[in-house]
Each structure stands twice: as C-alpha cells, then as structure tokens.
Amino acid sequence: MKYFYQYEDNKDLNLQELLIESFDNILITDSKARIVLFSKNMVKALRLDGVDISGKTIYDLIDRGYYTKSTALECMKLRKQCSGIVHVAGSENEKETAVFSTSTPIFDDKGELRYVITNSRNEAALEFYARELETEKLNASKYQDISKYLSKLAGSSGEVVTNSASMQKVMKLCSLIAKADSVVLITGESGVGKEVVSRYIHDHSPRKDEVFVPVNCGAIPGDLVEAELFGYTKGAFTGANPNGSAGLFELAHKGTIFLDEIGELPLSMQSKLLRVIETGEIRRLGDTKYRKVDARIVAATNRNLEEMVTRGEFREDLFYRLNVIPLLIAPLRDRKEDIIPLAYMFLNRFNRKFGLDKRMSKNTLDNLLDYSWPGNIREMRNVIERYVIITPGNEIDISFDENKKASENRICLEGSQSGLPVTVPLKSAMDDFERKYVEAALRDCNGSITKAAEVLGIHRTHLYKKLKKQG
Numbered sequence: 001m002k003y004f005y006q007y008e009d010n011k012d013l014n015l016q017e018l019l020i021e022s023f024d025n026i027l028i029t030d031s032k033a034r035i036v037l038f039s040k041n042m043v044k045a046l047r048l049d050g051v052d053i054s055g056k057t058i059y060d061l062i063d064r065g066y067y068t069k070s071t072a073l074e075c076m077k078l079r080k081q082c083s084g085i086v087h088v089a090g091s092e093n094e095k096e097t098a099v100f101s102t103s104t105p106i107f108d109d110k111g112e113l114r115y116v117i118t119n120s121r122n123e124a125a126l127e128f129y130a131r132e133l134e135t136e137k138l139n140a141s142k143y144q145d146i147s148k149y150l151s152k153l154a155g156s157s158g159e160v161v162t163n164s165a166s167m168q169k170v171m172k173l174c175s176l177i178a179k180a181d182s183v184v185l186i187t188g189e190s191g192v193g194k195e196v197v198s199r200y201i202h203d204h205s206p207r208k209d210e211v212f213v214p215v216n217c218g219a220i221p222g223d224l225v226e227a228e229l230f231g232y233t234k235g236a237f238t239g240a241n242p243n244g245s246a247g248l249f250e251l252a253h254k255g256t257i258f259l260d261e262i263g264e265l266p267l268s269m270q271s272k273l274l275r276v277i278e279t280g281e282i283r284r285l286g287d288t289k290y291r292k293v294d295a296r297i298v299a300a301t302n303r304n305l306e307e308m309v310t311r312g313e314f315r316e317d318l319f320y321r322l323n324v325i326p327l328l329i330a331p332l333r334d335r336k337e338d339i340i341p342l343a344y345m346f347l348n349r350f351n352r353k354f355g356l357d358k359r360m361s362k363n364t365l366d367n368l369l370d371y372s373w374p375g376n377i378r379e380m381r382n383v384i385e386r387y388v389i390i391t392p393g394n395e396i397d398i399s400f401d402e403n404k405k406a407s408e409n410r411i412c413l414e415g416s417q418s419g420l421p422v423t424v425p426l427k428s429a430m431d432d433f434e435r436k437y438v439e440a441a442l443r444d445c446n447g448s449i450t451k452a453a454e455v456l457g458i459h460r461t462h463l464y465k466k467l468k469k470q471g
C-alpha cells in the first residue's frame with residue numbers, strides 16, 4: 001500500500017509545513033527525546049507560545065514544569081504506542097488544563113527507534129466527543145428499544161371524527177398548541193379520545209417525524225414506575241436487564257411522551273417528574289449522573305387532579321406545572337353530534353376488517369343516540385365490533401338496557417339460550433363475554449376503573465391492560 005503520492009505539479013510539497021499547520025496537535029521527537037517538530041496547535045495546547053524550544057528535549061520541558069507526564073517518554077521506554085492524560089500547567093491568565101495524548105513509535109529497518117509521533121486532543125475537544133458519543137449511544141439505545149416497544153403497541157388511531165362543535169374547538173386548539181413545545185394536560189373520562197388527541201398534537205408538531213411514546217402510568221406497578229420512566233443502570237435491582245436499560249423518557253428523546261393516567265403516579269414519582277419538567281434531565285435508577293432528555297410531555301387523566309391536590313394525593317406544584325395548557329374532552333353523551341359519524345366510521349372499519357357488508361337499522365341509530373355511553377368511544381367501538389361479528393343477517397340491531405346490572409349480564413347474554421350463535425369459536429365467545437362483562441362493570445361504576453377493578457376482583461393495572469387489549 002502506498003501512502004504518499006507526488007505529482008508533477010506538487011513536487012515542491014513540503015510535508016513539514018503541512019504538519020506544522022495541521023489542525024491536529026502534533027509533536028515529533030527523536031530517539032533522544034529531542035523535539036523535532038511541533039504543530040502550531042500543539043504549541044498552543046501545551047502553552048509553549050514564545051518559549052524557545054530549539055535543541056530542547058521533553059525532559060527539559062518537564063523540568064521546567066510545562067507539563068507533568070509525557071506519553072512520548074513512556075512510548076520510548078516501552079517501545080509501543082502509549083496513551084494518557086497529560087496535565088498542562090496553568091499561568092496567570094489560564095487555569096491548569098489537560099490533553100489526551102497518544103504517542104506512536106517509528107522504527108527503522110533494523111528495528112531501532114527513530115522517532116515518536118504524538119497526537120493530542122485538548123479538554124474541550126474531548127468533552128465535545130464525549131457528548132457526541134453519549135448522544136450516539138442514546139440514539140442507538142433509543143432506536144434499539146423503539147422497535148421493540150412499538151411492536152407491542154396496539155394499532156394506530158386511524159381516522160379522527162370531529163363532527164361536534166366541542167370537538168372541533170378542541171382540535172383547533174390542538175393545532176395551535178402543537179406548534180409550541182409546552183406541557184399539555186388533557187382531561188376527560190376514560191375512552192373519550194385523550195390518546196387520539198395527544199397523537200394529533202404530536203403529528204402536527206415540529207416533532208412529528210420523531211417518536212410518540214404512549215405510557216399508561218396506571219398500568220405500571222408502583223415499584224417499577226421509576227425504572228420504566230427513567231431507566232436503570234447495571235444491577236440496579238434484581239430481575240433487571242444485567243446491562244441496564246434506557247427508560248421511556250430517553251426513548252422519547254426529541255419526540256413526545258404521552259403520560260396517560262398521570263393521576264395514578266405515586267407521590268414519590270410525582271416529585272421526580274416535576275424535576276424532569278423543570279430541568280429537562282433524567283437520572284437512571286442506580287446512576288449518579290443526570291442526562292439531558294428533550295421530550296415534549298403531554299399528560300392525561302380521567303381524574304379530577306384539583307380535588308386530588310386538596311386531598312393531598314397529587315402534588316400541587318406538579319399540577320400547576322402540568323396545567324399550563326389544559327384541554328378538556330367532553331364525554332360522548334355531551335356531544336351527540338359525534339355519535340352517528342363515529343358509529344358509521346367503526347361500522348365501515350369492521351366491515352372492511354372482516355370482509356362484511358353490515359348495515360345499521362333505523363332503530364339502532366336512535367338507540368345509539370339515546371344511550372349514555374359511560375365507556376365513551378372505546379365502548380362504542382367494542383359494541384359495534386361485537387354486533388358486526390355476532391349479527392347473523394346483514395342488518396345490525398343494537399339496543400341497550402341501561403338498568404342492567406353487571407351481575408345480570410353474567411347470565412343475560414342476548415339471543416338464544418346460549419346467548420351466542422354456535423358458529424362462533426369458543427375463544428371469540430369467551431372474549432366477547434369478557435368484554436361485555438367488563439363494560440357492564442364500568443357502566444355500573446360510572447366509568448371509574450379503580451372501582452370497576454374492585455368489583456371484578458382484579459388489580460387496576462390488569463383491568464387497564466384488558467381495556468387496552470380490547471381497543
């Protein structure tokens with residue numbers, strides 16, 4: 001391999017001059033440690049401006065206290081490449097600094113040491129590289145985890161129906177909010193579309209090409225919340241990934257993190273979240289250092305945070321910090337103009353999905369409008385999907401008995417004796433029953449997930465997971 005090329009028109013090339021002007025800090029010494037060449041930047045880095053160095057050796061410079069240790073001398077002694085931090089003395093105007101040097105030996109044909117060439121980087125450059133490296137690592141871990149995370153998520157929100165004046169107002173406001181980077185707090189009953197709205201904000205923000213990370217704070221067991229949100233270092237706790245892991249905030253770097261059910265965050269975590277919002281820094285569990293994270297926060301809750309503040313269940317300072325831009329999404333029963341367009345949207349979606357062509361009876365439309373929809377749009381989605389599947393003919397006839405109790409629902413499946421056509425596989429029948437039962441429990445408990453979970457005898461996080469699975 002040839003490393004040096006000379007052409008007709010660069011015969012006068014003077015390599016010494018090029019080395020002297022090089023951006024890199026370069027020092028060449030001979031086998032007796034005499035200085036042969038300094039690049040201008042090396043002179044600056046070692047603070048030797050104006051010093052007469054002709055005929056001087058590295059020993060002389062060390063004797064005069066310019067620096068304390070030399071990788072060039074180490075390299076001469078060990079006859080191999082050596083690296084290390086070299087502390088450079090301060091002066092009246094400049095404080096002591098350090099450079100990272102690497103010295104490489106150059107041997108002649110007989111294996112005798114001829115020169116040592118030393119390259120170095122100063123502190124500022126090293127800090128710059130360290131920061132770049134950290135960002136690179138962050139991005140690498142981010143993208144590694146994102147694919148895993150996204151694959152676990154339910155499908156995207158698809159078409160967003162906004163026929164009512166109140167939803168149109170919300171969406172208009174969202175378009176404005178999207179452009180700013182402020183924290184947003186979305187409130188509204190379960191299933192009204194808080195996540196849909198937060199995705200809309202992200203999709204219309206300058207961060208739209210970055211990741212959107214939805215997190216259901218209520219579904220994460222209390223003792224794991226910190227590790228999930230902020231990540232953890234090696235050996236932070238038993239059962240953890242032995243290499244440590246980035247948290248969801250790091251995953252959302254440059255994008256948006258959607259903190260759903262923020263009211264379920266334990267108080268200890270609330271103060272940590274407040275710190276993150278104030279400083280833009282997170283600290284992995286078990287770590288000592290803080291890391292900068294640039295994630296826009298959109299939070300949501302179906303609880304009354306103000307009341308929680310008065311009861312001491314939610315930090316007042318966090319509430320005010322989150323409540324910079326409050327958005328209230330009305331329950332479906334208060335925006336009836338959305339009911340029929342939503343019903344048709346879901347009907348079309350499920351007809352397409354199952355390759356069917358069902359229609360809704362006139363009676364159904366009236367019933368949909370009269371119903372109070374305690375589970376809001378999620379409930380509607382489930383009802384329509386269910387009727388599309390279980391209606392044998394082409395016309396769907398949906399009716400509701402709002403007075404029906406959950407306990408009655410257990411034995412009161414509509415239709416024939418068994419309640420479902422026998423053509424439905426057992427798994428679908430069981431899923432359908434579970435869905436109805438959960439809906440009935442939610443209806444009985446006025447949409448409160450905590451109460452419904454109690455009635456059903458399952459943990460709140462378990463119920464959240466079931467609801468998410470159901471759509």
Ligand SMILES: Nc1ncnc2c1ncn2[C@@H]1O[C@H](COP(=O)(O)OP(=O)(O)OP(=O)(O)O)[C@@H](O)[C@H]1O
Binds near residue numbers: 159162193195260
């Ligand atoms: N305006 C809308 N247009 C179309 N679909 C909607 C709309 N609003 C909600 N949905 C659908 O309803 C379901 C529930 O919405 P979403 O998950 O956003 O509600 P949520 O308020 O975040 O619920 P929770 O509080 O339980 O997390 C989803 O399947 C969503 O796609």
